[in-house]
Amino acid sequence: MGFLEVKDLKVHYPVRGGVLNTIQDYVRAVDGVNLTIESGKTYGLVGESGSGKTTIGKTIIGLEKATSGKILYEGENVTNRARSRKKKYANYNKDVQMIFQDSTSSMNPKKRIIDVMGEPMHNYFDYTPDEIKRRVAELLDIVGMNPEAMYKYPHEFSGGQRQRIGVARAVASDPKLIIADEPTSALDLSVQAQVLNFMRRIQKEYNLSYLFISHDLGVVRHMSDNIAIMHKGRFVEKGPKETIYNDPQHIYTKRLLSAIPDMDPSTREEKKIERQRVEAEYDAQETEYYDPDGRVYDLQSYKGNHFVATKPEGSNSSLQNESINTGGEA
Amino acid sequence: MAVEQNLLEVNNLKTGFRFGEEYHNAVDGVSLTLKKNEILAIVGESGCGKSTLATAIMGLHDPNNTKISGEILYKDLDLTDLNERLYNRIRGNDIGMIFQDPLGSLNPLMTIYNQIAEALIYHTDFDDKQIRARVLELLNQVGIPRPEQIMKAYPHELSGGMRQRIVIAIALANKPPIIIADEPTTALDVTIQAQILDLMRDIQAETGSGIILITHDLGVVAETADRVAVMYAGQIVEEAPVDVLFKDPKHPYTRSLLNSIPHELEEGEELHVIHGTVPSLQHLPRKGDRFRPRIPWIPDEAFDENPELTEIAPNHKVRGNSWKHFHFEGEEK
Amino acid sequence: MWKTIFRRLLLMIPQIIILSILIFIIAEFMPGDPFTGMIDPNIDPAQLDAMRERFGLNDPLPVKYIRWVGNALQGDFGRSFNYKTSVVNVIGDRLGNTVRLSLLSTVLTYMIGLPLGILSGRYNDSILDKSVIIYNFVSFAVPTFVLALLMVYIFGFNLGWFPSRGSIDVSAVTFWERTWSRMYHLILPSITTAVLGTVSIIQYLRTEIIDAKVSDYVKTARSKGVPINKVYTKHIFRNASLPIASGFGYTIVNLLTGSIFIEQIFSYSGMGKLFLDSINTRDYSVIFVLVLLYGILGLIGTLLSDLILMAVDPRIRID
Numbered sequence: 001m002g003f004l005e006v007k008d009l010k011v012h013y014p015v016r017g018g019v020l021n022t023i024q025d026y027v028r029a030v031d032g033v034n035l036t037i038e039s040g041k042t043y044g045l046v047g048e049s050g051s052g053k054t055t056i057g058k059t060i061i062g063l064e065k066a067t068s069g070k071i072l073y074e075g076e077n078v079t080n081r082a083r084s085r086k087k088k089y090a091n092y093n094k095d096v097q098m099i100f101q102d103s104t105s106s107m108n109p110k111k112r113i114i115d116v117m118g119e120p121m122h123n124y125f126d127y128t129p130d131e132i133k134r135r136v137a138e139l140l141d142i143v144g145m146n147p148e149a150m151y152k153y154p155h156e157f158s159g160g161q162r163q164r165i166g167v168a169r170a171v172a173s174d175p176k177l178i179i180a181d182e183p184t185s186a187l188d189l190s191v192q193a194q195v196l197n198f199m200r201r202i203q204k205e206y207n208l209s210y211l212f213i214s215h216d217l218g219v220v221r222h223m224s225d226n227i228a229i230m231h232k233g234r235f236v237e238k239g240p241k242e243t244i245y246n247d248p249q250h251i252y253t254k255r256l257l258s259a260i261p262d263m264d265p266s267t268r269e270e271k272k273i274e275r276q277r278v279e280a281e282y283d284a285q286e287t288e289y290y291d292p293d294g295r296v297y298d299l300q301s302y303k304g305n306h307f308v309a310t311k312p313e314g315s316n317s318s319l320q321n322e323s324i325n326t327g328g329e330a
Numbered sequence: 331m332a333v334e335q336n337l338l339e340v341n342n343l344k345t346g347f348r349f350g351e352e353y354h355n356a357v358d359g360v361s362l363t364l365k366k367n368e369i370l371a372i373v374g375e376s377g378c379g380k381s382t383l384a385t386a387i388m389g390l391h392d393p394n395n396t397k398i399s400g401e402i403l404y405k406d407l408d409l410t411d412l413n414e415r416l417y418n419r420i421r422g423n424d425i426g427m428i429f430q431d432p433l434g435s436l437n438p439l440m441t442i443y444n445q446i447a448e449a450l451i452y453h454t455d456f457d458d459k460q461i462r463a464r465v466l467e468l469l470n471q472v473g474i475p476r477p478e479q480i481m482k483a484y485p486h487e488l489s490g491g492m493r494q495r496i497v498i499a500i501a502l503a504n505k506p507p508i509i510i511a512d513e514p515t516t517a518l519d520v521t522i523q524a525q526i527l528d529l530m531r532d533i534q535a536e537t538g539s540g541i542i543l544i545t546h547d548l549g550v551v552a553e554t555a556d557r558v559a560v561m562y563a564g565q566i567v568e569e570a571p572v573d574v575l576f577k578d579p580k581h582p583y584t585r586s587l588l589n590s591i592p593h594e595l596e597e598g599e600e601l602h603v604i605h606g607t608v609p610s611l612q613h614l615p616r617k618g619d620r621f622r623p624r625i626p627w628i629p630d631e632a633f634d635e636n637p638e639l640t641e642i643a644p645n646h647k648v649r650g651n652s653w654k655h656f657h658f659e660g661e662e663k
Numbered sequence: 664m665w666k667t668i669f670r671r672l673l674l675m676i677p678q679i680i681i682l683s684i685l686i687f688i689i690a691e692f693m694p695g696d697p698f699t700g701m702i703d704p705n706i707d708p709a710q711l712d713a714m715r716e717r718f719g720l721n722d723p724l725p726v727k728y729i730r731w732v733g734n735a736l737q738g739d740f741g742r743s744f745n746y747k748t749s750v751v752n753v754i755g756d757r758l759g760n761t762v763r764l765s766l767l768s769t770v771l772t773y774m775i776g777l778p779l780g781i782l783s784g785r786y787n788d789s790i791l792d793k794s795v796i797i798y799n800f801v802s803f804a805v806p807t808f809v810l811a812l813l814m815v816y817i818f819g820f821n822l823g824w825f826p827s828r829g830s831i832d833v834s835a836v837t838f839w840e841r842t843w844s845r846m847y848h849l850i851l852p853s854i855t856t857a858v859l860g861t862v863s864i865i866q867y868l869r870t871e872i873i874d875a876k877v878s879d880y881v882k883t884a885r886s887k888g889v890p891i892n893k894v895y896t897k898h899i900f901r902n903a904s905l906p907i908a909s910g911f912g913y914t915i916v917n918l919l920t921g922s923i924f925i926e927q928i929f930s931y932s933g934m935g936k937l938f939l940d941s942i943n944t945r946d947y948s949v950i951f952v953l954v955l956l957y958g959i960l961g962l963i964g965t966l967l968s969d970l971i972l973m974a975v976d977p978r979i980r981i982d
Contacts, residue, residue, distance in 0.1 A: 021670070048519035049490075158607060188375035188546060188608075193590035193601035200600070215519060218549075222592035222601070259524035261549030263591065265572040268553060275524055388886050414891065422888030434879035438978055439901050448897075449887040484977040500887060 002036030004060070004096070004177055004209075009033045009069035011055050029055045031233040031295070032069070037177060042203070042210040044224030044241070046217060046256070052233040053213045057179040060211070061098045094124045097175040101182040103166025104154040113140075113165060114150035120173035139168040142205070143198045160191030164198060171202055179211045184219060196222065217260050221245060229253045234296035236289070239306035249308040251289050255282045287311075337508055337540040338364040338387070343400035345379070345386045347611065353397045354611045356382040358564035360400075361639075364508065364540040369531070371543045371555035371572070375587075377608050379564040380544045384512045387542075388427055389417045404508075423453040426501030430513035432493035436485035442496055443481040449503035468499040472529060491522035498529065505537060512544045527554050548591060552576055557645075560584050563608065563620040566639060569647040580648045582628075582656040583621050589658070602658065619650050627659050628652060664973065664980075671966050675959075682958045687728050690947050741948035745941065750952050753937065758919065760830045761933035764856075764926070765918040767849050771857035776864030783865065784872025784903065785895060795865060803862045807855075811928040814855050825851040828930035852929040856922060864907055871903035878902075901975075908975050912968030916960040 010033075012026040030052045037043050047053040058064040060071055062082025071079045073092045081089045082096070097120075100106050107116045117139065118132045127135065137147035143164035149157070157165065163183055170178045180199070184192040196219070202208060214220050220227060221241060228238035229252065237250040248254045258278040262271055288311055290296060299307040343360045346353030357379040364370050372380045385391050387402055389409060402409040404424065412420070421427075429435040436445060446465045450456055456464065469477035472495040485493055494514065501509055511530065515523035531554060534541055543555060551558055552572065559569045560583065568581040579585045589602035605624050609615065615623070619633040637650025715721055722730075734741065740750040783795035819827025826832070826848050835844040875881060876899060884894045923935035930936070934953070941949040973979050 048521065160607070189548070189587055190375065190590045190604040191607075193592070194603045196592060197600045197603060216592075217520065218592045221594065255521060259521040261524075261527075261547070261553040263549060263552050263576060263588075265552045265555075265576055271553075272528060275528075390882060390885055418888045418890055420888070421886050425886075427883070427886035429879055429883060431879055435883045437880040437884070437898050437902070439976065440898075445883075448884070448889060452888050452890070486978045497883070500883065503887075 002038045003074050004037040005070075005072040006033060006035045006056070006060065007070040007072065009056065009059060009071065010067045011052070011059055011064055012067040028233045030059065032298075033230075033233075033235055034299075035228060035235075035238070037209050037211060038225075039176065039209055040203070040207045041225040042212050042223050044220035044227040045211060045213045045230060046215065046220050046227060047230030048215060048256075051230040053230050054181055055233075057098065057181050057211060057213050061096060061179055090124075094120075094173045095176040096179065097170035097173060097177070098179040098181065099163070099166045099170050099183045101185050102162070103169070104157070104162045106166075107154045107169075109154055112151055112153055116154070117150070117165075117169045117172050120169070124173050135172070139172055140165075142171070142202060143168045144194070158191075159187055160194055163187060163191075163195045167195065167198060167202065171206065171208075174206070175208070177209045177211065179213070181213045182215070183212075185214065185216065192219070199223070217256065229256065232294070232296055234309065235299055235307075236296050236309045237307065238299065239302075239304075243303070243306040247303075247306070249302055249306070250310070251278075251282050251285050254278050335366050336363045337366055337404070338542075339401070339403040340383075340387070341401040341403065343383070343386060343402065344398070345382050345391065346397040346399075348395040348397070349612060354614070356564055356611055357386060358614075358616075360561075360564075360566055362559055362566065362569070364542055366507070366540055367534070367538050368556040369534060369541045369543055369554055371545060371551040371558045372561060373545055373548065373551050373558060374561035375546055375608060377611070378561040380561050381512055383561075384427070384510050384542065384544055387510060388421060388425060418452070422449050422506070423504045424506050425508045425510060426504070426506040428494075428497050428501045428509065428511040428514045431517050432490055432497050433485060433517075435497055436493060438485055440484075441481070442483055442485070442488075445485075446496070446500055446503060449500050453504045464503070465499075468502060469496075471502065471533070472496070472499045473525075474499075490518055491525060494518060494522075494526055495529070498526075498533070502533065502537075505539075507539050508542070509534075509539055510542045510544070513546070514543070515550060516545070516547070523550070524553075530554065548588065560587075563614055565620065565649065566647075567621065567649045569639070569645075571645055574643075574646055580642065580646070580653040581621075582625050582653060585656065585658075586624075619652055621652070625652075625656065625659075628655055628657075632656070668966070668970070671969075675962050675966075678962060679955075679959055683732075683955055684728065686951055686954050686958075687731070688724070690951050691724055691727075693945070693947065740952045743941075743946050743949045745944040745946040745949070750948050753949055754934070754952065754956075757932060757934050757937045760931065761920075761926075761935070762918055763845065764830075764849055764853055764931060764933055765920075765922075767853040768856035768860065768922075769914055769918065771853055772860040772864065775857055776861035777868070779861065780865040780868025781872065781900065784869040784876075785899075787869070787873050792869075795869075799862055799865050802859055805859070807859055807922075807924040808928060810859060811852075811855050811925055814851055815928065818851055827851070830931050830933070848931070852925050852931055856925055863910070867906045867910075868903055871906060872899055875899045875902050905972070905976055909968050909972040911971050912966070913964040915967060916964035919960055920957055 009030055010028070011030040012028050014023040015025045015027060016022065017024040033052075033056060035043060035056075045053045045056065055064055059066050060082070062080070066079050069079070070077055073095070076088075076092070078089060078092045082093065084093075114133065114136050117136045118127075121127050121132050121135060133150070136150050140147055140149055145161065145164060145168075149161075149165070154162065154165070166183070167178075183199070184195050187195060199210070200223070203210065210223065212220060212223050224241050226239065227241050227244045228235045229244065229250065230236070231252045237244060237248065237253045244253065245257065248257055255278050258271075258275045262268075289309065291311075297309045297311055299309050300312065302308045340360060340362050343357055344355045345357040346355045360379070360383060362370070362372075372383065374380050382391075386398055387409070389412065391398065398410050400410065404420070407420075409417070409420065436442075440448075443462075443465055446468060447461050450461050450464060454460075465481060466477050469480060474480050474492065474495055480488070480492070485496070488496070494517075498514075501511075514530070515526050518526060527550065530541065530543075533539075543550070545551060555572045557569070558572050558575045559566045560575070560581065561567065562583045568575070568579065568584045570579075575584065576588070579588055583604075586602060586604045590604065592601060595601070605626060609623075614620065618635065619637050622628075622633050632652050632655035634650045634652070637652070639647050639649045641647050720727075731741065738751065742749050743753045746753045779795050779798070783792040786792055815827045818824050830845065830848050831841060832844040832848075835841045880902075881894060881898055884898050885891070889897070920934060922933075923939055925931070926933045926935035927939055937949065938953050940946075941953065
């Protein structure tokens with residue numbers, strides 16, 4: 001069962017205007033999203049820019065405030081409490097970490113790697129300086145880096161090395177979940193492969209979970225067990241990886257998948273025709289998949305745990321809270 | 331087959347950047363040709379010199395800190411010899427360029443109309459009416475809806491995909507026979523990328539121009555290119571028609587790169603990782619096989635003293651002979 | 664856009680009220696009053712008290728404030744005890760001088776700053792650029808009064824090329840004589856102000872131009888075949904001048920406030936000198952109006968700067 005649950009999460013930003021600068025409307029960055037993260041698994045969150053995928057990650061870690069909805073960590077309500085200093089939430093703070101697209105921009109440039117990585121250890125464990133040193137060396141070794149690296153400053157590393165340090169730092173507090181927001185988007189192919197390999201190795205070793213946020217469908221497919229496709233702040237489709245890639249149901253998922261370039265040049269023409277067909281279908285069937293306000297419909301069970309957001313048959317069958325059946329109302 | 335005419339011919343081009351007193355070549359002896367009606371992709375990872383090559387062809391490098399040698403032949407001109415005034419007649423008129431970041435490559439303070447019209451002003455003697463007609467025609471060609479309105483807009487008012495269409499319209503303004511596109515879809519979402527790549531192919535088919543497509547994305551190459559040149563450390567290591575390159579890659583670098591594309595894996599299997607890192611410009615090995623440090627398990631005798639780009643099959647060129655002895659680590663030859 | 668201007672103007676009303684109350688309270692706590700200086704064995708303290716009573720100085724604060732506001736709304740800002748005339752007249756006399764001085768200084772500042780900034784940005788790392796940087800360092804480091812005194816000493820006192828004090832010659836009678844005399848008196852103080860004022864213009868322009876030179880839109884423009892000089896005039900300079908344009912609102916406002924240092928050293932009878940003199944003579948009614956005026960001008964300057972930025976940068980739209 002999942003240890004982290006997000007229930008009907010909404011993150012809205014007010015839009016101000018008028019003579020008195022009052023709230024005119026809201027930008028619905030995340031608009032009613034449910035997800036469950038299971039231990040040792042990777043949950044892939046896919047969407048184009050502006051879909052709200054990053055906002056979900058940031059809200060879980062406490063960098064954005066939830067407007068409504070709940071985040072439950074091991075049954076405890078931790079919504080908007082991620083940065084609380086109360087002891088009650090200490091475990092949550094320690095257990096959930098984040099990796100960004102550019103890890104070093106989230107590191108103090110005036111601190112050496114040992115200081116950057118030692119900080120979470122200092123905060124969460126009573127390590128002696130010697131133990132910290134040993135542990136940092138160990139973590140650097142796991143991501144394939146020399147122990148000497150700990151005495152260098154963040155800017156002295158290449159892009160791939162920085163991301164590996166970012167992974168190592170996230171692991172330093174011995175977390176259960178790492179939120180990885182586009183961790184390899186700025187990297188070259190061969191370097192990306194390296195970082196992805198390390199992430200998978202660490203996952204196995206520590207039984208880690210990932211919330212893997214990316215626009216790159218190939219990378220998400222490579223990394224994830226379960227996938228949710230996001231559009232306009234809502235999930236259009238979610239389910240096990242195979243079902244999404246092999247049997248996409250929502251028109252937006254189909255459109256996204258048909259746009260991925262294929263590595264086989266010989267099928268180019270067919271792919272183009274297929275893409276244009278899906279594109280036309282997308283335009284034609286918009287009302288089937290989006291309500292009159294352009295909002296994505298609630299998810300409906302399609303097959304087993306494969307959910308698709310389609311127009312409800314009757315007016316009262318709208319349920320987005322399908323996969324949540326645990327108690328633990330906090 | 332009809333005689334294919336060379337639009338552009340680059341011979342032994344070297345581009346050196348100044349570091350203190352010394353010059354280091356980012357492009358180090360590149361020769362290639364671009365024909366009419368083809369899309370030539372130049373693919374490689376960051377720092378391989380692919381963008382420097384584009385800048386050199388456009389003559390946009392900083393003359394104070396860059397040294398260029400070799401030839402860039404267009405019609406009967408060697409572009410490396412041109413002065414600034416003559417080069418300005420070529421830029422935009424004979425060679426159009428498309429850049430990576432569609433927001434950054436448009437002037438934020440100028441309307442779309444003025445930015446497209448500017449490309450026409452210096453190369454035609456159109457009057458205002460003709461310019462306006464041509465701008466509208468271009469906007470229609472690149473698939474901009476409501477061109478009359480969009481024309482008056484500023485870049486920040488458009489979406490990323492729209493902006494890139496505008497950038498393409500600017501490059502097309504004077505119907506240049508050559509278009510250079512430097513990572514044209516890297517900053518775009520995948521659905522927009524597909525649209526832009528389709529558009530580029532359509533335009534290419536319509537105008538018969540030759541396109542040099544610079545990218546790091548093998549998917550974009552497979553989807554768009556006719557011919558591919560793979561660059562590593564300032565040199566072309568392999569050049570082949572697109573289907574050959576993906577079906578039968580030869581050079582160790584090409585093969586390693588294709589192998590590191592994320593895909594679904596068997597239990598216990600990992601993505602292929604290329605050993606070591608790309609050396610920085612100052613530390614680039616200038617002698618012997620430049621890829622050699624990245625494949626240390628291949629015996630020394632497999633490498634040439636001075637690997638040359640040689641044709642191993644019609645239209646298929648590979649640098650050196652190491653490919654004949656190459657196998658992945660832990661795999662039998 | 665009109666909505667924004669309207670809203671901003673509306674917002675200024677409470678701001679001005681709060682500002683005036685604050686200044687009123689502070690002025691009240693200042694030691695002494697206009698009659699303090701008249702304490703003299705020959706004057707009966709009871710007489711002074713009677714005068715205080717007569718001028719309403721003993722009334723409670725809110726009463727005085729409301730009385731003042733009531734008068735101010737009718738254009739009566741009180742009387743200067745020092746100059747024995749209405750505050751409006753006192754300020755009116757000085758305002759013209761200050762505007763003339765500031766206007767010339769501002770024009771000179773831009774005439775020196777813009778070309779130097781443009782040249783050093785365009786040809787950065789050249790000898791010219793390096794000289795401009797040195798000039799910038801020096802003009803930034805030298806205190807106003809040092810340069811002003813130096814100018815007075817060299818050009819006014821030693822060489823005698825320019826008058827070293829005052830705003831007009833008493834012997835000038837006809838219109839043309841007076842105009843010429845005014846101009847002549849302006850030259851030295853305005854050049855001094857201009858030389859010291861160019862730092863930010865040059866620095867902003869230079870760095871903005873250097874940044875813009877390598878920007879992608881400049882690459883696009885060059886790859887269209889636009890000649891390099893046109894690239895500078897049409898693309899680089901416009902983008903590089905945005906921060907300066909936004910500062911222009913404050914510059915316009917500064918025309919009215921004047922420079923305390925310069926006016927004092929050149930004994931130039933303007934707003935700055937008036938401010939200083941009023942403080943020295945505890946002429947609270949003048950100080951009060953001046954501080955309020957500076958506060959209001961500051962608010963207007965901010966609004967003007969925002970409006971200018973809106974006019975030149977299409978990305979900034981406030982509705």
